[in-house]
Amino acid sequence: MNSLDGEIGDGKHRQQVRVYYEDTDFSGIVYHASYLRFMERERTNYLRLIGADHRALFEQAEKEAPGFAFVVRHMDIHFHKPAHMDDVLDIVTAPEEVKGASVMLY
Numbered sequence: 001m002n003s004l005d006g007e008i009g010d011g012k013h014r015q016q017v018r019v020y021y022e023d024t025d026f027s028g029i030v031y032h033a034s035y036l037r038f039m040e041r042e043r044t045n046y047l048r049l050i051g052a053d054h055r056a057l058f059e060q061a062e063k064e065a066p067g068f069a070f071v072v073r074h075m076d077i078h079f080h081k082p083a084h085m086d087d088v089l090d091i092v093t094a095p096e097e098v099k100g101a102s103v104m105l106y
Contacts, residue, residue: 005045012094013046019087030083036075042091043105073102 006015023034044054054070061068083089097104 005049006042006091008046008049012092013042013049015042015045015091017041017089017091019083019085019089021085024085028085030087032079035077035079038089038091039093042093046093046105 006013008014017038019030019034023030023037025031047054058068093105095103096106
């Protein structure tokens with residue numbers, strides 16, 4: 001993958017991310033909250049690639065509806081295998097359900 005924002009193919013967004021020291025706990029294993037940062041980066045890049053640029057959305061919303069915000073309402077996370085410092089993770093995101101102002105990704 002060459003794109004900084006990852007790539008979309010087969011209805012899924014794929015992006016690689018390297019695990020750095022700052023992502024790990026004292027034992028060199030990825031700290032659980034770091035996975036949320038990886039997922040947020042992936043979600044943001046996925047939306048950018050399908051034409052939903054966050055900066056433009058916020059600027060437009062500020063003009064039309066001051067106080068508008070994106071919120072995460074629910075997350076389910078299951079940890080299967082730990083990642084370690086210097087690993088390269090393949091993060092895959094796909095839309096499960098899109099309706100109105102909400103989107104469900106898996």
